[in-house]
Amino acid sequence: MxxxxxxxxxxxxxxxxxxxxxNMRTFGxxxxxxxxDYFIENAQRETGANNVxxxxxxxxxxxxxxxxxxxxFTAVVGVVALFRGVKK
Amino acid sequence: MKExxxxxxxxxxxxxxxIIIFGFYIIAHGHLTPGGGFQGGAVVGSAFALLLVSYGxxxxxxxxKKDIFSLFESFGLILFIVxxxxxxxxxxxxxxxxxxxxxxxxxxxxxxxxxxMNTGGVIPLMNIAVGLEVLSAFGVIVLTMASGxxxxxxxxxx
Amino acid sequence: MIGNLPYVAxxxxxGLGIYTLMFxxxxxxIAIGVVLIENGVNLFLITLGYRKGAIAPIYTQxxxxxxxxxxxxxxxxxxxxxxxIATTALILSVAMMIYKHYGTLDTDEVRRLKG
Numbered sequence: 001m002x003x004x005x006x007x008x009x010x011x012x013x014x015x016x017x018x019x020x021x022x023n024m025r026t027f028g029x030x031x032x033x034x035x036x037d038y039f040i041e042n043a044q045r046e047t048g049a050n051n052v053x054x055x056x057x058x059x060x061x062x063x064x065x066x067x068x069x070x071x072x073f074t075a076v077v078g079v080v081a082l083f084r085g086v087k088k
Numbered sequence: 089m090k091e092x093x094x095x096x097x098x099x100x101x102x103x104x105x106x107i108i109i110f111g112f113y114i115i116a117h118g119h120l121t122p123g124g125g126f127q128g129g130a131v132v133g134s135a136f137a138l139l140l141v142s143y144g145x146x147x148x149x150x151x152x153k154k155d156i157f158s159l160f161e162s163f164g165l166i167l168f169i170v171x172x173x174x175x176x177x178x179x180x181x182x183x184x185x186x187x188x189x190x191x192x193x194x195x196x197x198x199x200x201x202x203x204x205m206n207t208g209g210v211i212p213l214m215n216i217a218v219g220l221e222v223l224s225a226f227g228v229i230v231l232t233m234a235s236g237x238x239x240x241x242x243x244x245x246x
Numbered sequence: 247m248i249g250n251l252p253y254v255a256x257x258x259x260x261g262l263g264i265y266t267l268m269f270x271x272x273x274x275x276i277a278i279g280v281v282l283i284e285n286g287v288n289l290f291l292i293t294l295g296y297r298k299g300a301i302a303p304i305y306t307q308x309x310x311x312x313x314x315x316x317x318x319x320x321x322x323x324x325x326x327x328x329x330x331i332a333t334t335a336l337i338l339s340v341a342m343m344i345y346k347h348y349g350t351l352d353t354d355e356v357r358r359l360k361g
Contacts, residue, residue, distance in 0.1 A: 028296050036295075050207070051121070059210075065214075071332055076229060083339070120306050
């Protein structure tokens with residue numbers, strides 16, 4: 001009985017996803033690109049790096065990278081804390 | 089876990105040095121070619137996983153120690169934060185070495201060019217700090233889970 | 247529909263991940279479902295920033311005079327992949343601890359036994 005309700009709910013949800021994926025914007029024409037055009041034009045002059053993606057990750061949006069490094073450090077602390085307290 | 093056969097151990101002895109050097113090449117050239125700190129750190133971390141799988145978890149504690157990896161990870165994160173604070177004259181995370189005459193301070197040629205290693209400002213130093221942190225995080229996670237799987241074997245249900 | 251094939255692939259990823267989360271009982275299979283959903287979302291992020299006939303946003307020895315792909319979604323996907331590593335490591339460690347404490351990995355049994 002529970003399986004039938006789960007199955008009907010899953011089919012309805014999946015059909016919503018399929019209909020919205022087929023009717024999306026055409027693939028290959030982004031809607032708004034003014035910020036990225038500024039990054040492509042001026043990243044070599046302002047930061048001096050050839051790689052535009054690296055200069056976005058470490059220079060224009062370096063604060064997000066600080067948050068991500070902290071998340072990785074916290075995950076390692078969590079794994080070590082879970083496996084503590086074993087006696088051989 | 090048990091160790092693998094002699095063929096696997098011989099190939100691992102030959103190959104793991106090349107994987108580590110390739111990973112450091114990807115970290116160091118992060119501002120010229122595709123790559124950077126996170127991608128190169130993941131490649132070096134997979135070399136540690138290869139060593140652990142082919143030698144078994146009991147033998148590999150002789151040459152892969154958890155304390156040194158933990159020390160390098162903390163050192164990498166502290167270096168990243170210090171590099172953020174050192175541009176504090178204008179703002180937090182300011183690129184104070186770009187286009188100046190100092191350490192990594194040449195100006196890049198505008199347009200298509202073969203890359204110059206000496207450009208980039210504070211970006212190559214941040215790449216090295218983040219790469220050090222990611223490879224140590226991989227080492228600590230894989231070693232802790234492998235030695236933790238030894239004592240979670242199924243006990244007799246009484 | 248052929249033109250929107252990357253978006254249909256993303257929907258298939260997310261649909262398979264939600265099917266695994268709803269209908270399976272083993273803890274390792276539930277962890278695989280979480281990883282599938284997270285990888286589908288990463289693929290969706292980088293297919294949003296594509297321009298037709300453009301090259302990668304790197305200036306080192308690129309063919310000159312061509313447009314470039316948008317670089318910002320690629321930077322956000324890097325952060326998302328690293329957060330996925332943290333999630334997978336923690337969910338597998340918690341599964342190992344549940345196996346040590348209860349002796350089984352079936353979610354029906356784990357709910358009924360009171361340790």
